[in-house]
Amino acid sequence: MLKAKWLYSELPVSLSELATLLSGEQYNDKKGYGFKLQEFNSGQLSCQYTEKLETVSIVTDPFGIESEQVVVSYYTCKFSLFADSHLMCVFDPPRSLRKFIAKLHEVLGFGFVLADITINPFDWVDSLANELGKPIITHVASSGIRTDNDGLAKISVSSRKDSRKDFNEMVSNRRHSIDTVKFKLNSERFPDTVCEMTKSGSCKINGYGNSELIQYFRVHLDQVLKRMQEV
Incomplete structure (x- = not known):
């Protein structure tokens, strides 16, 4: 099954310029977040944003001794933008898009708009x-x-x-x-x-x-x- 959510978007740059910006913010494990460009041509840009999340949980063994355990998970958001449309498609959207949207705002700065839509x-x-x-x-x-x-x-x-x-x-x-x-x-x-x-x-x-x-x-x-x- 394919799940997708569509959002209204306005970009302050062209798709080509966006591809360059996202390529400069590639994911690496050291910083724990970034983008991976999956497809780019004159009509479409597809990319994935990934953020590494680490949480500490307390584990108690059978003898009552507590220890810390680091649990690693990954927040991912796959999306596509199109040269002939203001729509952004987010595939298999996570429960919240807040992290993803915040990072795009950091990359694109003033003039970037991403908003929910309401239709019949x-x-x-x-x-x-x-x-x-x-x-x-x-x-x-x-x-x-x-x-x-x-x-x-x-x-x-x-x-x-x-x-x-x-x-x-x-x-x-x-x-x-x-x-x-x-x-x-x-x-x-x-x-x-x-x-x-x-x-x-x-x-x-x-x-x-x-x-x-x-x-x-x-x-x-x-x-x-x-x-x-x-x-």
Whole structure:
């Protein structure tokens, strides 16, 4: 399964200049952090940030004698940037992006922007469907649904056929926010592929051709964001 999170980015330098900067901040075990450039061409830059983490734990043996034990772990963040897009893709994102973002700010300085995005996942699904065919919506999760007594509710609808239709009938015209949409692609190019999209720009792809399909996700997310800016 491929997991990814998309972020809005603005760079104060070109991809070529960024590649040079990141190459100058390569990881080594002595300093315990740094970048490793994995791919770079005129259209795309892929890199990994790694930070070595050491924690000390107290271990007590069967005789009651305590000793310190150093536990080493690694924080990693794989990401890609694209010459024709403001989107950054973070693959298998860690629980927190704080360390990664802070280090990029150190490298790039003033003018670097990296921010969360918020979209309607149905807009993303519909844009993708224009190219890959209408998908089968299997699950919809929503929150912020206004009730008759001015309260807020959450709802999840799952179905083997068309969860979107059932969801729309249940919500009707009430104000709401779509949190997550799960669907099966109805495409010969990507058979038996199950996907998930969220309002925060995260996605999961489980099936055939993940690396190719993630590019479709990026292109159509870009289109959705541009349409939002035009409104």
